[in-house]
């Protein structure tokens with residue numbers, strides 16, 4: 001069972017250090033745009049030096065040539081996981097993969113953001129299909145492009161596993177224990193994630209804003225691992 005990925009959505013290194021100090025174990029953490037744009041590659045080097053696994057979540061979405069070159073730069077950072085937006089297209093995803101060639105970095109594609117619901121997708125993106133169909137379509141394109149998996153919500157994880165294979169990563173954010181979904185639309189509990197075959201869960205505010213983050217992570221981890229025992 002993979003460790004929960006903790007989204008380090010903090011403004012700077014200072015808050016990251018304070019947060020991490022609470023934990024003795026090595027973690028699987030996610031560095032997103034907020035932190036990377038303020039601290040740059042140094043934050044990734046710091047976390048890797050401390051022995052943590054790093055998902056660098058920059059959600060690249062640009063023309064194929066630009067994404068390929070950007071991935072060549074990211075490959076040098078020795079991260080474990082990076083992502084692109086599947087909406088950039090199959091050629092862009094293939095280019096991203098080429099940019100990472102020769103490196104062990106895993107590449108996944110964001111399908112439909114977990115902050116999007118079906119009505120919003122249909123009205124704003126003019127997609128006249130169900131949200132599940134759109135997510136599955138993007139997952140199949142990502143698989144065809146040779147990617148290692150996708151970011152999706154728990155609600156689509158099972159079907160993606162059936163269609164794209166069990167070894168195709170289903171990384172699922174929008175994990176909640178209680179009622180506060182914040183800006184997320186497609187949420188689920190850690191148990192549901194495990195039951196629906198997610199390979200990874202991403203937890204941000206449920207842990208980072210908890211009064212006792214370490215205890216809260218232990219609860220989430222226990223539910224995530226316990227659900228499939």
Ligand SMILES: O=C(O)c1cc(=O)[nH]c(=O)n1[C@@H]1O[C@H](COP(=O)(O)O)[C@@H](O)[C@H]1O
Nearest residue numbers: 007032057112113114151173202203204205
């Ligand atoms: O790629 C992601 O990590 C991502 C994709 C997605 O569809 N939804 C999503 O929430 N995320 C990220 O997952 C984290 C979720 O944070 P919380 O909602 O606080 O748990 C954030 O850092 C988001 O940027």
